[in-house]
Amino acid sequence: MTETRSYNAHVGGRWEGSGTLLDVHDPSDWDTVVARVPALGADVVREGYKTAREGARIWGRTNALERGRVLFRAAAILRDRASELARLLAQENGKTLAEATGEVGKSAEFFEFYAGVARLPYGDLIHDARPDTTTSVWHEPVGVVLAITPWNDPLLTPSRKLAPAFAAGNAVVLKPASDTPTIALELTRALVDAGLPPEAITTVTGRIGEIGEDLVGSPEIDAITFTGSTGVGLDLQRKVAGRNIRVQCEMGGKNAAIVLADADLDLAAETIAAAGFAQAGQRCTATSRVLVEASVKDSFVERLVAVANSYAAGPSLDPSTVVGPMVSRRQQSDVIGHVATASAEGATIAAGGTVGAGEVLQKGCYVLPTVLDDVTADMTIWRTEVFGPVVAVLAVSSLDEAVELANASEYGLSAALFTKSMSAANTFLRDIDAGQAAVNLPTSGWDVHHPFGGFKLSGSPFKEQGLGALAFYTRTKTCAVRAL
Numbered sequence: 001m002t003e004t005r006s007y008n009a010h011v012g013g014r015w016e017g018s019g020t021l022l023d024v025h026d027p028s029d030w031d032t033v034v035a036r037v038p039a040l041g042a043d044v045v046r047e048g049y050k051t052a053r054e055g056a057r058i059w060g061r062t063n064a065l066e067r068g069r070v071l072f073r074a075a076a077i078l079r080d081r082a083s084e085l086a087r088l089l090a091q092e093n094g095k096t097l098a099e100a101t102g103e104v105g106k107s108a109e110f111f112e113f114y115a116g117v118a119r120l121p122y123g124d125l126i127h128d129a130r131p132d133t134t135t136s137v138w139h140e141p142v143g144v145v146l147a148i149t150p151w152n153d154p155l156l157t158p159s160r161k162l163a164p165a166f167a168a169g170n171a172v173v174l175k176p177a178s179d180t181p182t183i184a185l186e187l188t189r190a191l192v193d194a195g196l197p198p199e200a201i202t203t204v205t206g207r208i209g210e211i212g213e214d215l216v217g218s219p220e221i222d223a224i225t226f227t228g229s230t231g232v233g234l235d236l237q238r239k240v241a242g243r244n245i246r247v248q249c250e251m252g253g254k255n256a257a258i259v260l261a262d263a264d265l266d267l268a269a270e271t272i273a274a275a276g277f278a279q280a281g282q283r284c285t286a287t288s289r290v291l292v293e294a295s296v297k298d299s300f301v302e303r304l305v306a307v308a309n310s311y312a313a314g315p316s317l318d319p320s321t322v323v324g325p326m327v328s329r330r331q332q333s334d335v336i337g338h339v340a341t342a343s344a345e346g347a348t349i350a351a352g353g354t355v356g357a358g359e360v361l362q363k364g365c366y367v368l369p370t371v372l373d374d375v376t377a378d379m380t381i382w383r384t385e386v387f388g389p390v391v392a393v394l395a396v397s398s399l400d401e402a403v404e405l406a407n408a409s410e411y412g413l414s415a416a417l418f419t420k421s422m423s424a425a426n427t428f429l430r431d432i433d434a435g436q437a438a439v440n441l442p443t444s445g446w447d448v449h450h451p452f453g454g455f456k457l458s459g460s461p462f463k464e465q466g467l468g469a470l471a472f473y474t475r476t477k478t479c480a481v482r483a484l
């Protein structure tokens with residue numbers, strides 16, 4: 001019997017409960033409620049922003065070396081509590097314990113990386129035509145940052161945003177996804193325990209219908225960083241238009257992998273299966289479209305189907321599970337709906353395509369690793385983001401045709417090519433319209449110091465990760481002093 005944990009939100013520099021609660025379900029066994037979190041009211045959110053402004057003042061004036069030390073301690077706390085946190089994460093999200101353990105480790109790496117970055121120079125000395133004048137450029141914190149995050153990497157995505165935001169000296173109001181809020185509250189606890197001033201972090205939980213307007217409409221907000229669906233991201237941009245605040249949106253994807261006839265087909269099938277089906281396909285960088293040269297298409301599909309069928313679906317905490325469930329019943333029925341539409345439009349279901357059989361799978365939100373063959377570019381499945389373990393395969397006649405079809409998408413997050421030809425690799429890297437491009441590697445799996453973000457409707461001009469992330473979290477002041 002799983003114990004239902006109770007959480008408070010973190011608002012006004014303290015842990016805050018509420019009479020109304022949100023249930024957090026276990027996707028591996030949907031009737032089990034693993035936790036309850038407060039469904040805060042709009043008044044509490046407004047209160048949170050006032051404290052965040054004070055937090056920005058305190059933390060922004062904290063010595064950068066001390067800021068780095070706090071982030072480093074937060075990373076150490078995450079690592080000390082890794083097995084407990086991975087379990088919580090797996091229980092509320094459905095990813096396997098191995099995947100959740102990897103996520104805790106990578107989240108700690110974000111704080112370790114930006115703990116060091118906090119010490120780097122924060123400006124430049126520049127020439128000035130005026131006599132006896134010393135002019136410099138300062139990069140200073142923007143102030144109060146609203147971070148809105150999705151359920152698919154519920155610890156990693158907040159860490160990717162909070163680590164550079166705090167390294168730069170900002171306060172953050174964090175709104176985690178309602179399907180997976182508890183791990184964000186655990187991250188908040190780790191940061192406060194590490195010595196972050198409690199005023200500098202506000203983590204609110206609640207229904208968007210009730211708090212959305214005050215969450216996004218607060219005049220205290222200096223910057224909004226969002227990761228989630230393209231629809232919500234674009235709506236957010238419209239809502240803040242005219243307020244002249246910076247907005248960073250990392251949104252949907254429809255990531256393509258191209259397999260040429262000269263590729264190592266075993267490597268391609270194994271890599272594409274891992275990138276398409278790990279985390280049950282619920283990764284923004286998951287491979288969802290495969291363009292294969294016609295002469296090797298059938299041999300490739302045969303291999304991909306064999307790998308897909310070898311991936312055991314099951315509960316997140318079962319060590320034999322390779323593919324966990326979808327995050328929710330809603331997501332499960334959405335993905336199954338996409339497969340049904342593809343089949344109705346003429347695609348062949350070569351593997352999976354169902355919720356699976358047996359009592360264990362029926363209890364959870366499963367979709368079996370799915371390979372769709374004979375897909376054409378006019379099918380809905382080719383254009384629409386599925387966000388589940390579904391890979392669609394289409395035959396092409398050349399690299400040029402493959403790149404053209406890969407680019408014919410409103411999305412541009414990540415893409416991969418499988419080939420032994422350096423010339424094909426160079427053509428692909430030059431011509432592909434995606435923020436991340438890989439050769440003989442998966443579309444997923446980028447490191448904390450690699451600039452990350454999509455083109456077109458997948459992202460915004462501000463990159464995440466690496467040193468470049470600081471551009472979003474700082475503003476630039478040019479200062480001139482004439483000595484008298």
Ligand code: NAP
Nearest residue numbers: 149150151176177178208212228229232250251252253284
């Ligand atoms: P979502 O529905 O857009 O939700 C994302 C976050 O926005 C959640 O915290 C959600 O809160 C909140 N939200 C929803 N409506 C809002 C509104 N009107 N105003 C303010 N906030 C609002 O996305 P999701 O279903 O959680 O995540 C899946 C999507 O994220 C996929 O499209 C995936 O591609 C994308 N994603 C992109 C990246 C990337 O880096 N490009 C990374 C990961 C995921 P509630 O949960 O309370 O509704």
